[in-house]
Amino acid sequence: MVKGFWPRTLREALEIRASQSVVPYAGGTDLMVQGRRDAAYLFLGRLPELREITADAETIHIGAAATFAEALKSEFVPPILREAVSHIAAPAIRNAGTFGGNLGNGAGKADSVPVFLAADAKLRIVSAGGERMVRVQDFYLGYRKLDLGEDELIAEIILPRHGLEHYFYEKVGGRNALAISRVSFAGIFAAEKGRIEKLAAAFGAVYGMPLRFPDLEGMLLGKTVEEAGERKGEFLDAYAKRLSPLLLPDRVSVTYRIAVCTRLLGAFLDKFGIVGAGEDEAG
Ligand SMILES: Cc1cc2nc3c(=O)[nH]c(=O)nc-3n(C[C@H](O)[C@H](O)[C@H](O)COP(=O)(O)OP(=O)(O)OC[C@H]3O[C@@H](n4cnc5c(N)ncnc54)[C@H](O)[C@@H]3O)c2cc1C
Secondary structure, three states: OOEEEOOOOHHHHHHHHHHOOOEEEOOOOOHHHHOOOOOEEEEOOOOHHHOOEEEOOOEEEEEOOOEHHHHHHOOOOOHHHHHHHHOOOOHHHHHHOEHHHHHHOOOOOOOOHHHHHHOOOEEEEEEOOEEEEEEHHHHEEEOOEEOOOOOOEEEEEEEEOOOOOOEEEEEEOOOOOOOOOOEEEEEEEEEEOOEEEEEEEEEEOOOOOOEEOHHHHOOOOOOOHHHHHHOHHHHHHHHHHHHOOOOOOOOOOHHHHHHHHHHHHHHHHHHOOOOOOOOOOOO
């Protein structure tokens, strides 16, 4: 029989987390597959504090135990996240799977996380002793290594309310059993007075954790789209070089998977008029 605790409030959950060796359990869609029979679970699904999706003038707050299906019904969830969520599995998984679980599982193939990375989202992490904020970019310390203490829980994901309107999201190969490579990509673009202010590009399912490289994005920041177009080839090459030592050989070659990544990145730039020499705007 599965051993577990069913706290009624977040405070009670955090007290149990601090005093017992427990595994947080939200929707269970990852944990059930892992089948850890020896674990004592801390069930989070009934905690109202973790399920709300709210917004104020500047930020959107998504409770860690809000399900993907609930997010699709919320007026506050921005289109880029809505699109990513709508590509996650089938309705049964979306009814149970949560954002906290997608992050807490620590996998590179978590489809909501590239959106959080590109959006510069933050996590509110709580424990019986207090709370702290962590950028999603800093939450991933390495393969299945997260900045999350044994006594802590992810309480909510906080996204900016503005600046996510111009985006590009694509998931390749995820649902087709014959598609042997799978990559998800989230890009967010913003320009101010004709200059590129934000060009965030995040990849999922290419490495043991979702990836974003702010230093490479810096190559095009502050440029006009025409100037960025002139550096587009160099920009795509820099990503290919950065990704190639990270990608592990899958059932398809690293070369093929890098080509998929750079094609998605190129399509993101195309969408916002960043076209290289010799390319026309229609691609
Ligand atoms: C058939 C199938 C298809 C799937 N397809 C996809 C897909 O297309 N895209 C995708 O991204 N994922 C997919 N998944 C994986 C899974 O559904 C997601 O990762 C989901 O977000 C997990 O959420 P959960 O609430 O079920 O997590 P759980 O299984 O409850 O937990 C997962 C991990 O997160 C930890 N955790 C949960 N909540 C918290 C919290 N608040 N604080 C700290 N740690 C926490 C748990 O301890 C555990 O380690 C699929 C899974 C299945 C079984």
